[in-house]
Amino acid sequence: MSPREVVIVGYGMAGARLAEEIRRRDPAGEVVSLTVIGEENQQPYNRVLLSTVVAGSMTPDAVRLQGSDWAAEHNVDLRLGVAVSTVDRRMRTVTLDDGSVLGYDALVLATGSRAWVPPVEGLLVDGQLAPGVATFRTLDDCERIVSSARAGAPVAVLGGGLLGLEAARGLAGRGCQVTVVHPVGHLMERQLDPGAGGVLARTLRGLGIHVRLGITASRYLEGDGLKLDDGGHLEADLVVVSAGVKPETTLAAAAGLTVDRGIVVDDALRTSDARVHAIGDCAQHPGTVSGLVQPAWEQAAVLADLLTGADVAARYRGTPVVTRLKARDVDLAALGDVHAEPDDETAEVVCLTDPARGRYAKLVVREDKVAGAILVGAPDAAASITQLFDRGAPVPTDRLALLLGRAMPSGASPAASPADLPGASVVCRCNTVSKAQLVSAWRAGARDVSELASATRATTGCGGCRDTVCGIAEWLASTT
Secondary structure, X not given: OOOEEEEEEOOOHHHHHHHHXXXXXXXXXXXXXXXXEEOOOOOOEOHHHHHHXXXXXXXXXXXXOOOOOHHHXXXXXXXXXXXXXXXXXXXXXXXXXXXXXXXXXXXXXXXXXXXXXXXXXXXXXXXXXXXXXXXOOOHHHHHHHHHHOOOOOEXXXXXXXXXXXXXXXXXXXXXXXXXXXEOOOOOOOOOOOHHHHHHHHHHHHHOOOEEEEOOOEEEEEOOOXXXXXXXXXXXXXXXXXXXXXXXXXXXXXXXXXXXXXXXXXXXXXXXXXXXXXXXXXXXXXXXXXXXXXXXXXXXXXXXXXXXHOOOOOOOOOOOOOEEEOOEOOEOEEEEEOOOOOOOOOOOEEEEEEXXXXXXXXXXXXXXXXXXXXXXXXXXXXXXXXXXXXXXXXXXXXXXXXXXXXXXXXXXXXXXXXXXXXXXXXXXXXXXXXXXXXXXXXXHOOOOOHHHHHHHHOOOOOOOXXXXXXXXXXXXXXXXX
């Protein structure tokens, strides 16, 4: 029997991960003949780490997810620098903009999302970004930002969400005078409540980043800066737009698939056409928060099981996401229901705030389990609460001690003690890698962090677990 023809449209984080997962289950391509189409003319890279490229702490090559020879070595027909122009679902073919036509048994849309540019006069000229304006979404964007950002020069960042703040911190690290302009009354309003947003703003101001809240830009003037809706003016040699993303659904809509905010999929990641699947930022699943890496990679694992037949019962049920702000000198984690208030009769809400020291901790408990939390400047509490959240374990009776980082989950230990960390503890949430898996990989011959990353994929997501993985590697080295 000939292998199934599977075509993946999109060679970003989700598409590349799916290709890896398929070849992990079907190394010789006996079950799946795989073609991957990438519109960008380069190897996939980790978008989560783009802020480190802007900051200068990592090079573009350091954030690559695959080497240039990966596809050839794994029997993958990789086509870069081309786009799919049409999908013919009746004939089960895709036509590329170079004129070639490919047949498929299963088609996967991993088209991701694109930066949204708000309707501010002057940001776009004839549909293109004006000189002095850059979005923050791709490696090309990073190159444009870095080439325009000069130490001491004023820079405006439009958007006080996760990506906007990471870009702002990276630019501040380059010596730029950064101002964040955010239309809402507090930062990261999706992940933080007003109290936490206020503490975060104060922390950023202490790092030299100005924050303007409840204000929008009304006009961009090239070489001058921004006119604000309160009548003020903000000088800016560079404007970085990080105001959100929109799922890339153009191809799906043109093919007649059901599209809402994204491409609607079920638990088998099927669209309204059972032969067409969608994963990552472009897909809309009821249990998914868009724009984060962990759901995309969990979806890739499920879909690889289904496409290769490794587990035909595999289903994606959603991802309980922990959001972390990846910015130097800022420790922030948010998870679950962050907006519950102390007067919520269905929950127990405990909150501590210490703005002067940049600390804010909020815990939401339902049925004696963590339902949500916000931790700013509280890494020990964040580690403990995240463990409880991951495991669905009962919360210690002394909630206050937990928020202060003094109470640990049953059988757990502080993150700074890898020797005592339970084997089942999840070290890398992006890839669901436990301490036990890292130990097993070490015993199998992975003897440093890079080899552990290759064997388990720990540290290859948001990078937030790298210090813990380093600690485990050092502990293992000291015991051999």
